[in-house]
Amino acid sequence: MRYARWMADEPKIASAWTRPRRQRETLSREQIVAEAVKLLDAEGVEALSMRTLGTRMGTAATSLYRHVTNRDELIEFVVDEVYGEIEVPDGSEGWRASVTACAGSVRAMILRHPWIASLLGQVGLSYLGPNVMRLNDRMLALFEGAGEFGPVEADKAISAVMAFVIGMGVSEAAWLTSLARSGQDEREWVAELAPAAVKAAEPYPHLRAHVAAGRVDDMRQTRDEHFTYGLNAILDGLQPRRPS
Amino acid sequence: MRYARWMADEPKIASAWTRPRRQRETLSREQIVAEAVKLLDAEGVEALSMRTLGTRMGTAATSLYRHVTNRDELIEFVVDEVYGEIEVPDGSEGWRASVTACAGSVRAMILRHPWIASLLGQVGLSYLGPNVMRLNDRMLALFEGAGEFGPVEADKAISAVMAFVIGMGVSEAAWLTSLARSGQDEREWVAELAPAAVKAAEPYPHLRAHVAAGRVDDMRQTRDEHFTYGLNAILDGLQPRRPS
DNA sequence: ACCGTCTGCGTACAGTGTTCGCAACAAGGG
DNA sequence: CCCTTGTTGCGAACACTGTACGCAGACGGT
Numbered sequence: 136m137r138y139a140r141w142m143a144d145e146p147k148i149a150s151a152w153t154r155p156r157r158q159r160e161t162l163s164r165e166q167i168v169a170e171a172v173k174l175l176d177a178e179g180v181e182a183l184s185m186r187t188l189g190t191r192m193g194t195a196a197t198s199l200y201r202h203v204t205n206r207d208e209l210i211e212f213v214v215d216e217v218y219g220e221i222e223v224p225d226g227s228e229g230w231r232a233s234v235t236a237c238a239g240s241v242r243a244m245i246l247r248h249p250w251i252a253s254l255l256g257q258v259g260l261s262y263l264g265p266n267v268m269r270l271n272d273r274m275l276a277l278f279e280g281a282g283e284f285g286p287v288e289a290d291k292a293i294s295a296v297m298a299f300v301i302g303m304g305v306s307e308a309a310w311l312t313s314l315a316r317s318g319q320d321e322r323e324w325v326a327e328l329a330p331a332a333v334k335a336a337e338p339y340p341h342l343r344a345h346v347a348a349g350r351v352d353d354m355r356q357t358r359d360e361h362f363t364y365g366l367n368a369i370l371d372g373l374q375p376r377r378p379s
Numbered sequence: 380m381r382y383a384r385w386m387a388d389e390p391k392i393a394s395a396w397t398r399p400r401r402q403r404e405t406l407s408r409e410q411i412v413a414e415a416v417k418l419l420d421a422e423g424v425e426a427l428s429m430r431t432l433g434t435r436m437g438t439a440a441t442s443l444y445r446h447v448t449n450r451d452e453l454i455e456f457v458v459d460e461v462y463g464e465i466e467v468p469d470g471s472e473g474w475r476a477s478v479t480a481c482a483g484s485v486r487a488m489i490l491r492h493p494w495i496a497s498l499l500g501q502v503g504l505s506y507l508g509p510n511v512m513r514l515n516d517r518m519l520a521l522f523e524g525a526g527e528f529g530p531v532e533a534d535k536a537i538s539a540v541m542a543f544v545i546g547m548g549v550s551e552a553a554w555l556t557s558l559a560r561s562g563q564d565e566r567e568w569v570a571e572l573a574p575a576a577v578k579a580a581e582p583y584p585h586l587r588a589h590v591a592a593g594r595v596d597d598m599r600q601t602r603d604e605h606f607t608y609g610l611n612a613i614l615d616g617l618q619p620r621r622p623s
Numbered sequence: 624a625c626c627g628t629c630t631g632c633g634t635a636c637a638g639t640g641t642t643c644g645c646a647a648c649a650a651g652g653g
Numbered sequence: 654c655c656c657t658t659g660t661t662g663c664g665a666a667c668a669c670t671g672t673a674c675g676c677a678g679a680c681g682g683t
Contacts, residue, residue: 162662184639197641198662206640256497256549263579272583279585286589294550295543295609302546303538305500335507339516341523345530365539369609372616406631428670441672442631450671629680639670648661653654 162194164202168212172248175213179312180250210254215264217251220244223273226281231370233277238300238366245304249315252308255301283377292373299369303362325351406438408446412456416492419457423556424494454498459508461495464488467517470525475614477521482544482610489548493559496552499545527621536617543613547606569595 170192175183185206189196203209222240224233245251271293278289317324329349336346350357414436419427429450433440447453466484468477489495515537522533561568573593580590594601 185641186639195663197643197664200641201661253500256500256553258553263575265579268579268583268586272580272586275585275589286592290589291605291608292612294547294605295612298546298550298609299539299543299613300546302542302544302549305546305549306538306542309500309502331507335509335512336516339512341519342512342516345519345534348530361535361538364535365542365613368536368539368616368620369543369613370616371619372612372614375615376612429672430670439632441633441674444672445630625683627681629678631678632676634674634676636673637671640668642667643665644663645665646661646663649659651656651658653656 162192162198162202164212167192167199167202168209168216171209171213172216175250176248179315180253183250207258210258211264214251214254214258215266217244217248218264218270219266220247221266221270223270223277225273226277230277230281230283231374233281234296234370235366237274237277238296241297241300242304242307242362245301245308246311249308249312252305252312255305285378288376288378292376295373296366296369299365303365307358307362321354322351325354406436406442406446408456411436411443411446412453412460415453415457416460419494420492423559424497451502454502455508458495458498458502459510461488461492462508462514463510464491465510465514467514467521469517470521474521474525474527475618477525478540478614479610481518481521482540485541485544486548486551486606489545489552490555493552493556496549496556499549529622532620532622536620539617540610540613543609547609551602551606565598566595569598 167188171183171188174188174191184196185199186196189199192199199209203212220240221237221244223237226233228236274293274297275289278284278292279286282289282292284292314321314324319327332346333343336342411432415427415432418432418435428440429443430440433443436443443453447456464484465481465488467481470477472480518537518541519533522528522536523530526533526536528536558565558568563571576590577587580586
């Protein structure tokens with residue numbers, strides 16, 4: 136395939152333009168994780184194998200190991216990469232508005248890349264990636280600055296908010312992944328699943344009432360409401376904990 | 380190996396005691412998921428393959444497929460199985476105490492089985508398992524009964540609490556899994572990782588201060604404190620949202 | 624005693640992550 | 654200009670995975 140670079144039928148004109156130029160820029164670590172993210176976005180988590188990633192980049196699978204020691208390491212890089220998409224304001228809009236915006240940014244990132252729901256568990260939560268570090272730093276600045284938290288309290292408060300946001304986002308992402316795998320419209324899908332749900336909920340009186348009254352109108356807005364409801368509850372609970 | 384059951388060297392005494400008794404009880408679906416849980420607890424998530432699970436049960440790998448259609452289905456069963464360990468009080472102790480106890484039970488379950496952090500993402504969050512249904516039913520009873528929430532609010536409040544508890548638990552589980560993989564004592568491990576952490580945090584002023592002041596005393600208690608801090612914040616925020 | 628159904632299992636196949644050694648390249652020094 | 658040295662891509666190979674298929678033995682009912 137790409138042997139043509141050094142095969143004899145190529146004219147050996149020693150010019151800067153015919154020079155093979157060993158396409159270095161197609162096989163650096165940054166390019167590999169970028170292509171991995173694109174592959175995950177396009178085909179989902181079960182499509183990420185070293186071989187398919189290699190063919191996507193026009194190289195052999197084993198070539199990737201020159202720039203990435205492991206598949207696990209690649210996944211750590213990928214996770215850190217998408218963490219880089221999270222924006223956290225500087226706090227000039229006030230603590231609460233800034234945290235709300237940051238939480239929304241995290242959720243948006245997760246919903247843009249639902250496969251991290253799978254990958255977050257597979258890797259030991261890479262705490263040392265530069266983008267994760269940057270995120271933590273900005274969050275600390277936000278909680279200690281505009282939030283007026285003390286250093287220890289800021290740590291706890293950030294953990295609480297992030298646990299909620301990630302927990303909620305991962306749950307949504309798992310739902311959306313299953314939905315995507317079904318290949319159907321969301322309304323069709325829940326309509327198809329409804330009988331099984333009703334049957335499964337049948338022995339449980341409270342659940343049964345909820346399943347029966349389940350509104351299927353626009354679940355997108357329902358999800359948004361659930362998220363903002365929980366986030367506001369947490370922020371309400373955090374507000375009086377500031378020592379100010 | 381187990382051919383002896385029907386091989387001719389076995390005395391063919393037609394008695395109830397020498398009868399082969401086809402050990403049915405070693406290969407039902409319940410036994411399979413129970414053994415899978417034991418395997419996961421003992422060896423971690425990367426050790427769960429159909430073949431190793433089969434040899435653990437003294438059967439061939441393909442025999443498992445008579446009782447479980449898929450590996451994914453097995454995982455759904457396993458997840459539902461450990462969900463069955465969660466206890467939720469009936470609310471007679473009051474709403475807040477009951478929710479706190481339930482949240483603690485969920486966290487304890489996750490820390491007992493840290494591998495669900497990986498499995499929760501791999502499966503599309505099996506909402507229809509009987510134990511998940513039971514848990515949701517009891518939670519609804521708790522929030523609508525002792526909590527005096529309306530049905531819609533109860534749904535949102537439960538989502539919020541569960542998102543936090545699961546998010547926090549999964550994060551802890553990921554940490555503990557990495558720790559277990561290192562095979563070291565927790566103090567040793569963080570001491571070994573500290574230089575890398577300091578170096579990674581170096582460009583970020585707020586984080587740097589936190590990493591420098593990081594207390595390694597007893598992280599177990601620190602984790603507990605983080606959990607109860609966040610949980611109390613959420614419950615504080617939920618309390619005034621009850622229509623009472 | 625027979626027959627249909629159920630269950631365990633050996634074999635096989637496609638696909639996975641990863642190792643190893645070889646060949647082609649780039650750069651530098653004589 | 655050649656030769657050396659390190660770097661990078663790659664084919665082959667290995668151990669292992671999930672799973673389909675068909676066979677044979679066991680069970681249950683008549």
